[in-house]
Amino acid sequence: xxxxxxxxxxxxxxxxxxxxxxxxxxxxxxxxxxxxxxxxxxxxxxxxxxxxxxxxxxxxxxxxxxxxxxxxxxxxxxxxxxxxxxxxxxxxxxxxxxxxxxxxxxxxxxxxxxxxxxxxxxxxxxxxxxxxxxxxxxxxxxxxxxxxxxxxxxxxxxxxxxxxxxxxxxxxxxxxxxxxxxxxxxxxxxxxxxxxxxxxxxxxxxxxxxxxxxxxxxxxxxxxxxxxxxxxxxxxxxxxxxxxxxxxxxxxxxxxxxxxxxxxxxxxxxxxxxxxxxxxxxxxxxxxxxxx
Amino acid sequence: xxxxxxxxxxxxxxxxxxxxxxxxxxxxxxxxxxxxxxxxxxxxxxxxxxxxxxxxxxxxxxxxxxxxxxxxxxxxxxxxxxxxxxxxxxxxxxxxxxxxxxxxxxxxxxxxxxxxxxxxxxxxxxxxxxxxxxxxxxxxxxxxxxxxxxxxxxxxxxxxxxxxxxxxxxxxxxxxxxxxxxxxxxxxxxxxxxxxxxxxxxxxxxxxxxxxxxxxxxxxxxxxxxxxxxxxxxxxx
Numbered sequence: 001x002x003x004x005x006x007x008x009x010x011x012x013x014x015x016x017x018x019x020x021x022x023x024x025x026x027x028x029x030x031x032x033x034x035x036x037x038x039x040x041x042x043x044x045x046x047x048x049x050x051x052x053x054x055x056x057x058x059x060x061x062x063x064x065x066x067x068x069x070x071x072x073x074x075x076x077x078x079x080x081x082x083x084x085x086x087x088x089x090x091x092x093x094x095x096x097x098x099x100x101x102x103x104x105x106x107x108x109x110x111x112x113x114x115x116x117x118x119x120x121x122x123x124x125x126x127x128x129x130x131x132x133x134x135x136x137x138x139x140x141x142x143x144x145x146x147x148x149x150x151x152x153x154x155x156x157x158x159x160x161x162x163x164x165x166x167x168x169x170x171x172x173x174x175x176x177x178x179x180x181x182x183x184x185x186x187x188x189x190x191x192x193x194x195x196x197x198x199x200x201x202x203x204x205x206x207x208x209x210x211x212x213x214x215x216x217x218x219x220x221x222x223x224x225x226x227x228x229x230x231x232x233x234x235x236x237x238x239x240x241x242x243x244x245x246x247x248x249x250x251x252x253x254x255x256x257x258x259x260x261x262x263x264x265x266x267x268x269x270x271x272x273x274x275x276x277x278x279x280x281x282x283x284x285x286x287x288x289x290x291x292x
Numbered sequence: 293x294x295x296x297x298x299x300x301x302x303x304x305x306x307x308x309x310x311x312x313x314x315x316x317x318x319x320x321x322x323x324x325x326x327x328x329x330x331x332x333x334x335x336x337x338x339x340x341x342x343x344x345x346x347x348x349x350x351x352x353x354x355x356x357x358x359x360x361x362x363x364x365x366x367x368x369x370x371x372x373x374x375x376x377x378x379x380x381x382x383x384x385x386x387x388x389x390x391x392x393x394x395x396x397x398x399x400x401x402x403x404x405x406x407x408x409x410x411x412x413x414x415x416x417x418x419x420x421x422x423x424x425x426x427x428x429x430x431x432x433x434x435x436x437x438x439x440x441x442x443x444x445x446x447x448x449x450x451x452x453x454x455x456x457x458x459x460x461x462x463x464x465x466x467x468x469x470x471x472x473x474x475x476x477x478x479x480x481x482x483x484x485x486x487x488x489x490x491x492x493x494x495x496x497x498x499x500x501x502x503x504x505x506x507x508x509x510x511x512x513x514x515x516x517x518x519x520x521x522x523x524x525x526x527x528x529x
Contacts, residue, residue: 161396168382168393175380178343179445180368180397 006134007250013139014208015246016146020201021216021223022230022238023149024194029232030170031190032083034094035224038101039198040216042078045105046071046199047206047215048113051120060123064203068196075195079188087187109213120206142204149200150239157235166190218265222249225268229275231282240284245271296321296481297342297449302350304334304341304505311337312348313505319449324475324482326492326513328527329502335485336377338502339451343367343374354449369397373447377454379438383427387418390426390437394444404444411440414470432463439467443474449481450474456488464488468495489527493517501526 021039028036036042046067053063078101086097124141128134157163169176169186176183201223202216209215226245230237245268253264275282295318304312312334319325329335341348343364352359359367368374373394382390391411395404412419415436421429426437435455442450452471456464472495475482486492493499499516501509509522516522 161392164389164392165396167385168396171382171384172380174345175376175382176393177345177364178368178374178376178380179393179441180365181393182363182365 003254004251007254008247009135010139011247011250012243013135013142013246014250015226015243016139016142017201017205017208017219017242018222018226018245019146019239019242020149020197020204021219022226022242023153023235024198024201025223025227026230026232026235026238027190027194027197029227031166031187031194032087032094034091034098035232036194037095037098037220038105039194039223040220041102041105041109041213042071042075042195043198043202043219044213044216045109046074046195047120047202047211048109050199050203051118051206051211052113054121060121064123067199067203071195071199072192075191075193076188078195079191083191084184084188087184106213113213115213118211120203120211122207126207138207145200145204146239146242149197150235153235162189221265222246222268225272227282228272229282231285234282234284237282237284241282295319296355297483298351298353299338299342300351300353302338302341302348302352304337304346304348306337306346311346311505312341314350315502315505315507317500317507317510319481319483320498321481322475322479323498324472324496325484325498325500326489326496327483327485327500327502328487328489328492328516330526330528331487332504333502334505335502336453337505339374339376339453339483339485342451343372368445371445371448372451373442373445373449374451375438375442375453375455377457379434381426381429381434381437381441383425385426386423387426387429387437388422390441391418391444394441395446397445403446407444407446411443414443414474415440432459432467435459435463435467436470439470439474443478443480447480449483452482452484454485454487456486456491464491468492471495489523490517 021043024039025035049070050063050067053066054060058066082097082101086094122138124137126136126138129137129140157167165181166186166189169181169183173183205219206215222245226241227238229244230241248271249264249267252267253259253261297319299318300316302312302315303310315338327335327338337346340346342352344359344362344367345364354370354372382393388408391408395407398404417433418437418440426434429437455467468491471482474480484492484496493513493516496513499511499513500507501516501522503526509516509526
């Protein structure tokens, strides 16, 4: 029983990271209807920025904040320079754009900071959380930050004008323009927010997986799995999906013989396919009611 | 009266296909004008050209300033509300959110709140359903919502694309009555594109008839309605 609870809690903790990545994926998917394959690399790059700032002596939380600002601006810049010109291009052109971005960011990070793994600090410490052996303070911190982020996003989208405008632009671009919304900038804003959310995910997971240019590869696939499971149209779904994937992955790795650590990743992929076949809209993807 | 909207030599294109061939007309401030014509005559294209939603050449002036080269959203911000064909309802959002979206460019919070209440007075059914997903409303209710959403902009000019489409005749009458009231009381200049010529002519004070991308007839609504030849050859009733 102890083992079970332990695995569930650990699953929830890593699930928090998947949830963050899934949130970032959903943000961009909502804005432009494409999956951003480079989301993980962007997050990794942001994490390196944070690391670099700390190397230069900037205190943790300042580095964290500056990294978010940098990532937000960087996300907007990427949209303006690379994806705005591709807005009317076919899907495959966009996919090629994402892959190019993936390769560029990965190489630039490798070139700048090389491929050796680096330690990354955690602000939460790694002592047992509340004296329990089951979960560390860092893991508890990851869960807390993710839930806080979800609440902030919810408040932003439900109760601010700009949040409402972003939702409108995502749902019906033409109608949004007809009420005076600059949909093009709403998309850029979505990119900026996604990049900042991704940066948070990267910074949170770096103490666990260590910092290096390929650190997000696996994480992004779990993030996709989480987003698809929860429904690509729902931020709440993305977070729930993230936690579910984290727990599922851990339990399968522990209890199904022969799976172990090696086969965890294929499980995520199998999950994506199963969900897409059985429930294409995902668990929380709201079926849209339409009457003519 | 000076013309609020002045259109000269308007040509519009869908790819290689030309849909408007040198359209000319004007709208006086405070008028209620209808643009009539058969399917494919270019009525919708005309409205879309005003809001720069289709490639066009020629001159469109609003209050003496040219609209060419402006983006759709910046044209809307000048006070031109457009209720598109198919209504453009944000179906996944609530009725109230739809109304708020209509006023998204406005900064006066108190004014927006009181305008929402005003819309609920105009359209009581919207008040009953203000927390419902807009997609669950009936066609007529959605059309009311679309008009209300456009009014939330506090527009000076409102463009309506076939508001009667798919609605029962009784509901169309209600809707047109409200449009007339808005025109008189709120001093909103209105341009209605319609296939239902008979009803539109009862409502409007001025009418233009469009055929294959050109204005072929213009006059007061009463004149056009009273001319049997025009009615038979262009309006089909």
